[in-house]
Amino acid sequence: MALTWEDAVCGLDPNERYGLAFSGGCDSSFLLAAMCRAGLDVKAYMVMTAFQAPFELDDARRVVEEVGAEFELMRADVLSQKDVCANPPDRCYLCKRFIFGEVLAAMGRDGRRVLLDGTNASDDPARRPGFRALAEMGVRSPLRDAGFTKENVREASRAIGLSTADKPNFSCFATKVSEGQRIDRASLEAAAHALGMELCL
Template sequence: MNLTGFFKENPKIALGFSGGVDSSYLLYAAAQCGVDIKPYFIKTAFQPEFELEDARRFAKQVGVELTVISHEILSHEEVVKNPANRCYYCKTVLFGLLKERAVSDGYTVLIDGTNASDDVGDRPGMRALKEMQVRSPLRECGLTKMEIRCLSKEAGLFTWNKPAYACLATRIQTGTGIEAEMLKKVEHAEEELFQMGYTDFRVRVFHGAARLQFQPEDMMHAIEKRKEIRERLAPWFDTVLLDMKGREP
């Protein structure tokens, strides 16, 4: 099956939309096929503001109205405790909210942007989506991440080369409780690095310090700019460390 075939079988769908490469191409392809698709962006403390801005910009570009749902994810104890399977609890909450809203809006088929390159295995988040019968057209149609980027570039979508961006909760070590203040510190620190021109990196929290992870090609530049990086991140972190192992997923 290809996407056209999927949309023909499912002409009215709700999309869990993040504004990333995959869900953006999915929204574009559905709009091109004339599908009645309604994208929903769930804004929590785990999503930085730029992700919401990108989502709004993209929805406007393809001419589809975006619905934004705000939720206090830190009100859920099982999420705040940050266990190894935190993503299961988080996805269950968020897609549960999304599904409830979509059904009330008249949409019974819910999809997400999981692609054929994603390791669905025993990942907690994937298990939650499966339990809620969320479909993944890109994966079902065998479209890999690289193919989606190429198709997005051909279509002129500004998201085609957007780096993968996991939610802010992934910056906190598993087993360490998640606090809103720390998430904000990470968000501000990463925004400073974006402004310096870095695009694919992580600011992880390590015993209260900022542990910076860059791609190998950016490592030397970061070392050369260490003084500026330290000054920019000083308002949020007293200690800034450079992880010589580099960027992790």
């Protein structure tokens, strides 16, 4: 039996005030839509850095308008994070801690206690160093908990007419910089140029 948007939120507390780390991608967009449909108290927090393409913000704004969600955009200077920009093997872990730290700080100001993200059951912890950051920071992943694979997310998104249902996965610009090579504006611009894109600075 196909999973539905109701399945995505069945484990969430209707009395809780949630924050969602929101990227505008397929997974977090679907989770946000499902939570809004269920009448849950959720606010989407998007942290834009130099690592992301401008279209991600355009997509995020469109989804927020589609589902009628509360939304906050934050711009964070990831290039000031020396440990991240040294581009070590655990860069994704360090970056996730930085990004989620920004979201948690904003949630604290808003009186929201539980941070969610859009990790799904297809995401492999062995290939995603950011999983360690999620565990350390107490981030919950309802889609993964409910057994939603990427294809389940896409199918359920189509069923509710969400614009991101077939949105391709897009890795951030930092993943295009060779491990150990310093990440700076020049290396990110080169990565963006190779993809026919511009930086969002």
